[in-house]
C-alpha cells in the first residue's frame with residue numbers, strides 16, 4: 001500500500017522523513033530543500049510520465065537530525081523506510097533480499113544543490129551470496145549478476161565500512177592481469193566470481209567483520225554511509241568554496257536498480273541538453289555499453305560519444321549512441337527537449353539502458369561555464385523558451401567575470417607551435433599558464449607561495465578539489481567531458497583540458513611524457529592550457545584581454561565582430577532594464593573610472609583620495625603635510641599638493657561627465673606614510689628642513705597600537721582642517737573647470753569614519769565655506785552634495801542625528817564589519833579561515849562551522865545588515881531624501897548586492913571589473929523580488 005500523500009510535517013507529531021515515488025504513489029512535495037535536487041528531479045520526472053525507476057527519498061531533514069543527534073535516526077524513520085520498501089516491492093513485483101527474484105536498490109546522495117562527486121553512493125544494495133544466484137536467473141545473465149555483486153561489495157566497503165578503495169582497485173588490476181584483459185568488461189564470469197570472494201575477504205580482513213548478508217542491514221547502513229558523506233573533507237571543502245552552509249544535509253535517494261551492465265543492448269551514460277562548456281545547442285554527453293553507475297564519470301573506460309556531433313568535437317572514432325542505438329538516442333533527445341520545456345533550463349541527465357529500454361536516473365540544472373551560461377540564456381530567449389526575467393536569472397552573477405578574464409593571443413600560440421605538446425577536450429574555456437604540478441597538495445603549496453600553477457593529473461577525483469581551487473587551470477589524461485574534473489572545473493570557472501590520452505606520468509621521476517612525440521615536462525616547469533581549444537603547450541604563454549574587454553575597453557575589436565560580446569550585451573541590457581539599484585564603481589584614477597564606465601558603471605561611488613597620495617612624486621609633500629612641526633609648513637605642503645589633487649579630479653570628472661562622482665576625503669592610517677628606512681628619513685628631514693632625529697621622534701610619537709582604530713578618517717580632517725580645505729578646493733575647482741568646458745559634473749564629497757553628528761557638522765561647515773569661496777573666485781557655481789560613510793556601529797545607531805547634515809550615506813561595510821564583529825581587517829586571516837572551515841564540536845561529534853561565510857566577503861545580514869537597516873530607517877526619518885549606497889567590498893558580491901536591493905538602498909559601488917556582477921545581481925534581486933510578490 002502506498003504511503004499517504006502526507007504533507008511535510010516538520011517538528012509535528014508524525015514528521016514525514018521518507019517519501020515514495022513511482023506508479024500509484026502521490027507526488028511528494030516538490031521541494032528541493034527537502035528532497036534534494038536529485039530526489040526532486042526523480043519525483044518530478046515520474047510525475048511528468050518519463051521513464052524513471054520507482055523508489056523513495058529520505059529527506060535532508062532526516063540527515064540534519066542524524067547529524068545533530070549523536071548520529072541517530074529520527075524516530076519513525078526506520079518504520080517509514082520499511083513501509084516504502086514494501087511499496088517499492090509491489091511496484092517492482094519482486095522482493096528485497098529474495099533468493100529467487102531479488103529486488104536490488106541504489107542508495108544515492110543528493111543535496112539541495114548539486115555537489116558533483118563530492119558525496120557517496122552505493123549501488124546494487126540487496127545482493128548477498130544467495131540473491132546473486134537469483135539475480136543471475138532473473139537477468140538470465142550470470143556474468144552481470146557477479147559483476148554487480150563485486151561492485152556492490154567494493155562500494156559498500158568503502159562508503160559504509162570505510163575501507164580504502166585502493167585495495168579493491170589493486171585486486172581488480174591483478175585480476176585483469178591474470179585474465180590478460182585490458183578492461184573490466186573483458187573479465188569472465190568465473191573471474192568475477194573469484195573477485196567477489198576476494199573482495200569479501202578484503203572487507204573481512206580490514207574491518208574484522210563478516211561482509212553483511214542481511215539486505216535490510218545493508219540498506220540502513222548504506223543510508224548512514226550517505227549521511228556521513230555529507231561531512232567528508234571533499235564535500236566540506238566544496239561547500240566552503242561555494243559558500244553553502246553545513247547544516248543543509250543531504251537527502252538519500254533509494255531507487256530500484258536497473259541494469260546497464262546486462263550486455264550489449266544495455267549501457268549507462270550522462271549528458272547535457274546543451275554543451276556546458278560553450279553553450280552550443282546540441283545534446284552533449286557520453287555513454288558506455290555494458291556498464292553501470294559511475295563508470296562513465298570515473299574515467300575507467302574511455303566513454304563513447306553520445307552523438308556524431310560529440311564525436312566531431314572530441315575527435316573520437318568510437319561508435320556513438322546515435323549510431324548504435326538510434327531509437328534510444330531519439331528518445332533521449334526527446335526527453336531532453338521535454339525536460340528543457342519543463343524546467344526552462346539546460347539539464348544534466350543520467351540514464352541507463354536496460355535490455356534496450358531507456359530509464360532516466362537523474363535530471364538537474366546543468367553546471368556550465370560563464371560563457372555557456374550567457375549563450376544559453378541568449379539562445380533560449382530567442383527560442384522563446386524563456387522570457388527576459390528568466391534570462392536574467394539564468395546566469396550566476398559571479399560567472400560573468402569569466403567572460404572578462406584573459407585569453408591567449410593567437411600570434412603567441414602560433415609562435416609557440418613548436419611547444420604544442422598535445423590536445424585534449426576543451427572542457428572549461430579560458431587560458432591558464434603556470435608551473436606544472438602533479439598533485440593537489442603541490443598545487444596548494446604553490447598557491448600559498450603565490451606561484452601560479454596548472455594541476456596535471458591522470459584523472460581528477462573529487463578529493464582533488466582543494467588542488468583544483470588552488471590551480472589556475474586543470475589538465476587530465478583521462479576522463480571525458482562529463483568527468484568530475486570537467487564538471488567541477490566548470491563550476492569553479494577554471495580553464496580545463498580533459499582526456500589528454502597522450503600524457504604518460506612518471507611520478508618517480510616527477511615528469512610527464514607525451515606518448516606520441518616523446519616531449520617531456522618536469523614538475524615545476526611551465527605549461528599552458530587553452531581550455532577553449534583543448535591545446536596544451538609545454539611553455540609559458542602570455543594572456544591577452546578577453547573579447548569583451550577588447551570591444552569595450554581596448555576598442556581593438558568592433559562589437560559586430562564578437563558574438564560573445566553581443567550575447568553579453570543582450571543579457572546585461574536586460575539586467576539594466578529590470579534592476580532598480582544603481583551600480584557605481586570604486587575607482588581612484590581617470591583610467592579606472594573610464595574602465596568602470598565602459599563596464600556599465602553609472603557613476604563613481606568611492607574615490608579613495610589617499611591612494612592618490614601614494615605616488616612617489618607627492619609622497620614627500622604628503623609627509624610634510626602630516627609631520628612638519630609648524631602649522632605653516634604643514635599648510636604649505638598641503639597647498640603644494642593641491643594642483644596634483646585637482647589634476648586627478650579633472651581627469652575623473654571628464655571621464656564620468658554627466659554621472660555622479662563621490663569623492664571621499666582623506667582616510668589614511670598615518671603610519672602608512674611614515675618613512676621606514678634611514679635613507680628615506682634623511683630625505684624627509686632634508687625636505688622638511690629638520691634633523692634626522694626630529695623625523696625619528698615624530699615617527700615614534702605618532703605610532704599607534706591600532707592604527708585602523710586610530711587617527712584616521714574625519715578625525716584627521718578635524719585635527720588638520722587645512723587638509724579638508726585643500727581637498728575641497730581641489731574638488732570644487734576641478735568641478736567648476738569641467739563644467740565650464742561644457743560637461744555636466746555631479747560631485748559628492750564624502751566624510752569618512754564619522755561616529756557623531758558633530759564630526760560631520762564640523763567637516764560640512766568647512767566644505768561648504770570652502771566651496772562658496774571657490775565659486776566666488778571662479779565666478780561659477782556647480783551643484784554638489786555632502787554626505788558621510790557609515791562605517792561605525794555608532795554612526796548607524798546615530799543615523800537620525802547624523803542625517804541632519806548629510807545628503808547621502810554610503811555604507812562602508814569593510815570597516816562596519818570590522819567594528820561590528822570586533823575583528824581587525826588586517827589580522828582576520830589568522831583565525832577566520834578556521835571559523836569558516838569549522839571546528840570539531842564535542843556535543844554533536846561533528847564539524848561546526850562557526851561562520852557560514854567569510855564576513856568580509858559576504859555581508860553579514862544578521863549583524864552588519866541589521867545596523868544598515870537601522871541606519872536607513874533612522875536616517876530617512878530625519879531626511880526622507882537621503883540617498884543610500886554601499887561602497888565596501890560587498891558592493892560587488894552577488895548575495896550582498898541582493899540584500900542591498902531588499903533593504904532599499906539606492907546604489908551599490910564596487911571595483912570596476914565587478915560592475916557587471918553587481919548589475920546582474922541587482923537585476924536578479926529585482927526579478928526575484930517581483931516574483932515573490
Ligand code: PEP
Nearest residue numbers: 791812813814815887888
Ligand atoms: C569601507 O570601510 O567599507 C570602505 C569602503 O573604506 P575603506 O575600505 O577604504 O576603509
Ligand code: MG
Nearest residue numbers: 791812814815
Ligand atoms: Mg572604511
